[in-house]
Amino acid sequence: MSIWSSFIQYYKPYRRIFFIDLACASGVALVDIAFPQILYYLTHYVFVRSAAEILPILGWIAAGMFFLYGIRYACQYYITTWGHIMGAHMESDMRQDLFDHYQRLSFSYYDRNNTGEMMSKLVSDLFDISELAHHGPENLFICSLKIIGSFALLLFLNVKMTLILAVVTGLMIVFSIYKNRRMKAVFMDNRKKIAGVNARVQDSLAGIRVVKSFANEDLEREKFCDSNEQFLDSKISSYQIMGTFQAGNGLFQGLLYTAVLVSGGYFVAEGALRGSDLAVYALYIGIFMNPIDVLINFTxxxxxGYSGFKRFLEVIHTTPEILEKPHAMPLGEVKGNIEYKNVSFHYNQNSQVLDDVNISIEAGKTVALVGPSGGGKTTLCSILPRFYDVSGGAVLIDGKDVRDVTLKSLRSAIGIVQQDVYMFAGSIRENIAYGRPEATEAEIMEAAKHANIHDFIISLPEGYDSYVGERGTRLSGGQKQRLAIARVFLKNPSILILDEATSALDNESERYIQASLEKLSKGRTTIVVAHRLSTIRNADEIIVINQNGIQERGNHEELLARNGLYAKYYNMQFEGLDELQPD
Structure with a gap:
């Protein structure tokens, strides 16, 4: 029932259209039911009169029928037009709600789920929702009116024949319920399999440069073929079930007509039914069977639509792991004092990344985190803006626990430059302005100048309007990195995180970027994650961290003098790798 109550909520903004649609559906059903009754009345009370009496009445009959079917036309037009518009609005609302919820979900959700499958839920799963939203209530309402109305009139014509009809119809309903249960499972499997196809396509196309560089087109073709075949098998199963369902119901319809002919002939022979009444009875059988046929095809x-909406709700009912407290306060003016107080963190119960870590960073200071991969350096950076929540302890900014402040104010105070820079499909201007969408043209240019990228931009034929390509494919790694820095300059945060921002660049690009980063870091509290130790010599404090926690801390000169882990890493980078050679 929770699924249906959730579905009904989407009708609320369109109540007026919905109720007019049902009223029009009633009009269509009543007109259809009325025709056999009009025919019954005319054949029994009008057409039995003389020609002189019948002919004058025909004009009135034609006018009445024209008026009746004029009403039906208007009702059908509203149902077809505005009913579908209502369904399209509901589908759009659901898609917007799903996208909004995706924006609220935590990084951990994206760690577990494939982008292609999420796209499938956002796009293809909701395609059939519009038709279900429109035709569902309308079909049930019209069909119920026609079935109940025609059944009551059939009882009026001949009770015994109608009871025989009811028995055959009951068997058809039992058969339909049984087949529906099987169809529900197979259509849900359809959704999962097409999501697998979407996921495979997204993964292959996103990594097309890697695919081609390894000449693995055949491998990708095989992987896609496997997903495609699984979807095909699922579709075949669904059509086989649909075939038996529709053919079986067709058989029951044939049994209904057979029962009417045989029992009708018997009652006519017995004198319990007139031949003209049997003809009217047959018309009502058509009206009785038509909605059943509609419901069968609607199944x-x-x-x-049901399986698509159910998968939609699976996401909507996923609670974000990072939640803002009900009475969270804005962070306010940020000085930039940061404290990691007895911080522990694990992604799951068996993967402890941080254990009782204590770090204090004064406002305006630069702290560098160095050490081997997997030691928790990036995790320390990720828990500061609450991309993940700590498992124990607390992270404080200016003495305030980051869990007690609003997410928007927290993340607005922190600027992040990462190794893997993401560029949105659009212009250079749009990508820089992402740091502050309301920024003026002059402010965007000033940010670009600070990031040492302005001269390059104006050298392009279209300048700041130049298209960067999907994920910035038209730009080099260094150019993308400088645009990312310009984006952060425009944001102007009090706290800066540099997560291996220069590790993937050549030496020339690194010099440009390093100069930009030093300018960006000035006057801000900065946390630097670096493998290239040359970039952190001037850090106020360097913290060496590995899988066993914090091993050393101090400035560059102090750590070299200590001749410990930092000195070892430094010497490996700047004095060769002789000690790693085998004896």
Whole structure:
């Protein structure tokens, strides 16, 4: 019931359209039911009169029927037009809600889920929702009116024949319920399999440069073929079930007509039913069977829409792991004092990354984190803006626990430059302005100048309007990195995180970037994660961290004089790798 109550919520903004749609559906059903009754009345009370009496009445009959079907036309137009518009609005609302919820979900959700599958839930899973939202209530309402109305009139014509009809219809309903249960499972499997196809396509296309560099097109083709075949098998299963379902219901419809003909002939022979009444009875059988046929055909659409909405709710009902407290306060003016107080962190119960870590950083100071991969350096950076929450202890900014302040104010105070820079498909201007969307043209240019990228931009034919390509494919690594720095300059945060921002660059690009980063760091509290130790010589404090926690801390000269781990890493980088050679 929670699924249906959630679905019904989306009708609320369109209540007026919905109720008019149902009223129009009632009009269509009543007109359809009325025709056999009009025919019954005319054949029994009008057409039995003389020609002189019948002919004058025909004009009134034609006018009445024209008026009746004029009403039906208007009702059908509203149902087809505004009913579908309502369904499209509901689908759009659901898609917007899903996208908004994706924006709220924590990094841990994206760590566990594939982008292609998420895209499938956002796009293809909701395609059938529009039709279900429109045709679901309308079909059920019209069909219920027609079935109940025609059944009541059939009882009025002949009770015994109608009871025989009810028995066959009951068997059809039992058969339909049984098949529906099987269809629900197979259509849900359809959704999962097409999500697998989308995931495979997204993964292959996103990594197309790696695919081609390894000449692995055939491997990718095989992987896609496997996902595609699985989806095909699932579709075949669904069509086999649909085939038996529709053919079986067709058989029951044939049994209904057979029962009507045989029992009708018997009752006519017995004198319990007139031949003209049997003809009217047959018309009502058509009206009785038509909504059943509509419901049978609607079943596939219903199951597709239902399975899509169910997968939609699986995401909507996923609670973000990073939640803002109900009475969280803005961080306010940020000085930049940072404290990691007895911090512990694990991604799951068996993967302890940080254990009782204590670090204090004064406002305006630069602290560098060095050490082997997996020691927790990036994790320390990620828990500061609450991309993940600590498992124990607390992270404080200016004495305030980051869990007690609003996420927007917290993340607005922190600027991040990473090794893997993401560029949005769009212009250079749009990518820089992402740091502060309301920034003026002059401010965007000033940020670019600070990042040493302005001269390059104006050298392009389209300048700041130049298209960067998907993920910035038209730019070099150094150019993308400087645009990312310009983005942070524009944001102007009080706290800066540099997570291996120069490790993937050549020496010339590194010099440009390093100069930009030093300018960016000036006057800000800065945390630097670096493998290239030449970039952190001037840090106020260097912390050496590995899988066993913090091993050393001090400035560059102090750590070299100590001749410990830092000195070892430094010498390995600047004096060769002789000690790593085998004896």
């Amino acid at each position: 596939e659409q219903f199951q597709r």
